[in-house]
Amino acid sequence: MVSTREPDPRAGPMLADPLLLEKIDKLFACNIGEYISLPQLVVVGDQSSGKSSALEGLTKLSFPRDSGLCTRFATQIIFRRDTNLKEREISASIIPSPDLDAGDAERLRAWKASGAETLGGDGFVSMMKEVHEVMGLSSFDNDGKPTFSNNVLCLEICGPDEEHLSVIDVPGIFKNTTPGRTTKNDIAMVRNMVLRYMQNRWSIMLTVVPANVDIATQEIIELAREVDPPGERTLRILTKPDLVDKGAEDKVIDLIEDQNASGQLGSVLVRNLGQQQLEDGNVNRDAEEEFFRQTAPWNRLRAENFGIRALKNRLQDVLASTVRREFPSVRKEVNKKLKASKDTLRSLGDERETAEQQQRLLLGVVATFQDITQQALTTNYGIREIFDDPELRLATLVANRNSDFAHDLTTRGHEYAFKPGSGDKSTDHKGEGERDDKEENGDGLEQKFGDDGTPEAQSILSRKVTENGDLHEILHEGAPIECSIRAGITEWISKLYGDARGFEIGTFNHVLLSTLMKKQSAKWPNLAQGYVSDVISYVHRFIQKALLAACPDSEMSSSILSLLMDELMDNYRQAISVADFLLGIERAGTPMTLNHYLNDNLQKCREKRFQDALAKKAFTVEFPQGDEKAVRLGDVHHQDHMSNFDHTVQDIHDILESYYKVARKRFVDNVCMQATDHYLVTGPKSPMKLLSPAWVNSLSTDQLEEIAGEDAVTRRRRQQLRKEIRHLESGRKALMI
Ligand code: GDP
Ligand code: MG
Numbered sequence: 001m002v003s004t005r006e007p008d009p010r011a012g013p014m015l016a017d018p019l020l021l022e023k024i025d026k027l028f029a030c031n032i033g034e035y036i037s038l039p040q041l042v043v044v045g046d047q048s049s050g051k052s053s054a055l056e057g058l059t060k061l062s063f064p065r066d067s068g069l070c071t072r073f074a075t076q077i078i079f080r081r082d083t084n085l086k087e088r089e090i091s092a093s094i095i096p097s098p099d100l101d102a103g104d105a106e107r108l109r110a111w112k113a114s115g116a117e118t119l120g121g122d123g124f125v126s127m128m129k130e131v132h133e134v135m136g137l138s139s140f141d142n143d144g145k146p147t148f149s150n151n152v153l154c155l156e157i158c159g160p161d162e163e164h165l166s167v168i169d170v171p172g173i174f175k176n177t178t179p180g181r182t183t184k185n186d187i188a189m190v191r192n193m194v195l196r197y198m199q200n201r202w203s204i205m206l207t208v209v210p211a212n213v214d215i216a217t218q219e220i221i222e223l224a225r226e227v228d229p230p231g232e233r234t235l236r237i238l239t240k241p242d243l244v245d246k247g248a249e250d251k252v253i254d255l256i257e258d259q260n261a262s263g264q265l266g267s268v269l270v271r272n273l274g275q276q277q278l279e280d281g282n283v284n285r286d287a288e289e290e291f292f293r294q295t296a297p298w299n300r301l302r303a304e305n306f307g308i309r310a311l312k313n314r315l316q317d318v319l320a321s322t323v324r325r326e327f328p329s330v331r332k333e334v335n336k337k338l339k340a341s342k343d344t345l346r347s348l349g350d351e352r353e354t355a356e357q358q359q360r361l362l363l364g365v366v367a368t369f370q371d372i373t374q375q376a377l378t379t380n381y382g383i384r385e386i387f388d389d390p391e392l393r394l395a396t397l398v399a400n401r402n403s404d405f406a407h408d409l410t411t412r413g414h415e416y417a418f419k420p421g422s423g424d425k426s427t428d429h430k431g432e433g434e435r436d437d438k439e440e441n442g443d444g445l446e447q448k449f450g451d452d453g454t455p456e457a458q459s460i461l462s463r464k465v466t467e468n469g470d471l472h473e474i475l476h477e478g479a480p481i482e483c484s485i486r487a488g489i490t491e492w493i494s495k496l497y498g499d500a501r502g503f504e505i506g507t508f509n510h511v512l513l514s515t516l517m518k519k520q521s522a523k524w525p526n527l528a529q530g531y532v533s534d535v536i537s538y539v540h541r542f543i544q545k546a547l548l549a550a551c552p553d554s555e556m557s558s559s560i561l562s563l564l565m566d567e568l569m570d571n572y573r574q575a576i577s578v579a580d581f582l583l584g585i586e587r588a589g590t591p592m593t594l595n596h597y598l599n600d601n602l603q604k605c606r607e608k609r610f611q612d613a614l615a616k617k618a619f620t621v622e623f624p625q626g627d628e629k630a631v632r633l634g635d636v637h638h639q640d641h642m643s644n645f646d647h648t649v650q651d652i653h654d655i656l657e658s659y660y661k662v663a664r665k666r667f668v669d670n671v672c673m674q675a676t677d678h679y680l681v682t683g684p685k686s687p688m689k690l691l692s693p694a695w696v697n698s699l700s701t702d703q704l705e706e707i708a709g710e711d712a713v714t715r716r717r718r719q720q721l722r723k724e725i726r727h728l729e730s731g732r733k734a735l736m737i
Helices: 018-029 051-059 102-110 122-134 184-199 219-227 249-261 275-280 285-293 307-347 355-377 394-412 489-500 510-520 524-550 554-588 597-615 644-681 693-697 701-708 712-736
Strands: 040-045 074-081 089-095 152-159 165-169 203-210 234-239 267-269 619-623 626-630
Touching: 018 712, 040 051, 040 184, 040 219, 051 074, 051 165, 051 203, 051 234, 051 285, 051 307, 089 102, 089 122, 184 203, 184 219, 203 219, 203 307, 219 234, 234 249, 234 307, 249 267, 267 307, 285 307, 307 712, 355 394, 355 524, 355 554, 355 693, 355 701, 394 524, 394 644, 489 510, 489 644, 510 554, 510 644, 524 554, 524 644, 554 644, 554 701, 597 644
Parallel strands: 040 165, 040 203, 074 152, 203 234, 234 267
Antiparallel strands: 074 165, 089 152, 619 626
16 A cells, blocks of 8 residues: 555545655565565455445455355455556466365366456456356355355456555355355354454454444454454444434444544544445446545544545555564565575576586586595595495495405316315415415315305305396396316316327327316306406496486486496496406417416425325434424335326326416406406596596587486476565565665
8 A cells, every 4th residue: 555655635644654665665566475474454344244345445346245246255355566567457366275185276276267357347246256166166055065165266466556455355254044055164164264364463454344233242343352452453444334323423423533543543434335326337436435425424524534545545554554563574584585495496406507507517416426436436435425325335345346256266266176285275375365274175075065165066156246227238147156076187187188198208288288277267257257247237336326426316317327328338348348358368378377376386286295295104203302204215205106197197287276376366366457447447447437527528418408407397496486586685675775
């Protein structure tokens, strides 16, 4: 109610401070009312007390007044001044009651008034009829439909001359049921609805009471006093002065003057059109009221206490003083809401509309991903909570799998167990994964367990990780790995040597060694491919999870992954083919080593064999320091009366064993360093390196949009929030001046 800046000659002495009014004007202009509650007027009173008529006077909207269409739901009318508009624009919508089910609520929300712009006269009445239907309210007695509804009809009226105001018209309260139309339940429901609006401390109650009844006994006056004892937000409107009994007018006039002297919001008398006048039509409400004002004895009433014009001015004052009183809490609420909106906006993450924004966002994701990778590879797990997930502890996973690989290859990699008695256990330094008591031991007589401690009959699997769906086509499937064959290595070597010997004496053709080696290492391919596949699975899962942690949402991480998938696959295939290459070299190439370890091993084999032979001839000698084993010098010759053939077979066994050991250790190291570490984990070709700033820069606009673009809902939400923040910020500024 702030349109008039000029003092109105008929206005009362409590004209509002123009600066404050301007402030309020600004506050409304930035749509603050959409986000926080601002003072609103609630028109309350008994049925037929003249509420709708008074509202019509105020709003120039023809509220339906025939009894069949009496107000059956709350109608909120929001007026906004918009000087950019040439004429009034009206939009209507329904706010569904919170107790409706989702489907009905959605249907009501979807409703829009047809031709709401022309809500003058009949247009408004027919729209109200439509609303009754949409809300499913009864249209005639006993039709079984409800009479009242908790839905709210919301009318928004914008125009160049409107006052910033929100008025709510609620159904009139009533005491008696009408059979077939209203029930006891309806009485309670309406009363509760009305009370709810009255109790809102932002409400200014306009209590409408006909002047021709005993005002003191009106229930609404009682109710208003109960919810607002000091009368700070109760403005009384007296109607139907033309129906006051002759002779009783002075009493009414005195009452109004008294009430207006009381310092509370007081009373205003209005003269609306009677039923008959409405039916006749063509009667100008304001002219009728003005005419009435000039007739005795009503002309005794002071201008500020009579008529719609006075009511408007009074409302303007009331609104201003309420706002002034409530300014501190409005400010607080604006700040609170502003913070909430900003927080929500922040939670939506960075804006991602333009290609530059999307690129920036992606670069951030890449940086975070690289951080996580770096931390995972340096076991800096304490730094992020995500490392509580063991699948993200990549270094540990790979290190453990490396050990398992070495161990499996050591304990089961060989087809035949070597003959016992060869190799020196005390000086043989164990490599990674070789467990002391489990070194190859071909004895096999009393042994119930395999070299690796699993029951002999039980096979282990070449893969330790369950399959990752995406990679099914390239990864090794996993095969059972049996224990080495306990006995029969000598027979096997004898057979092969017997089948391939030539005229050599005491030596053998080196081709034989490669044939033996190939057979002896028959389980290497499964073990190696199982190992490489497991590491690929670890790496792939790591990438999936780290990406998810680095991205603002899961859609983005999965689109990045699908765009990278081809390159990732190439990378994984590369690692697999390196393992294949190494297998080929070790198993099909010429046996070769420059490692003196071969000779050491061979030496040890022979010494051990010699010592074992001498041990049979040893006897105990007593020395002062203790007993010692001794051998007669004449006995020191190693003669086992073996045939040349057997001797060569024994030599071949020892050479195969020594070479196998060197080759196995070399193979494990090479697979771990070249296939997995270089191509999968820390090397420059590791798949994690694919996600780089260079990759982001190489993306086309379309690809950027596909990965980092935002869905329409989020985009709208962001726009909405930004508008809200803009409004609230200018509102806050308006409040500070
Ligand atoms: P509501 O039920 O409180 O909304 O009351 P209405 O505004 O629908 O008015 C009920 C009846 O009283 C209608 O027929 C109006 O024409 C009539 N009425 C309202 N105000 C006045 C008034 O000031 N004078 C006369 N004569 N009739 C009035
Ligand atoms: Mg009404």
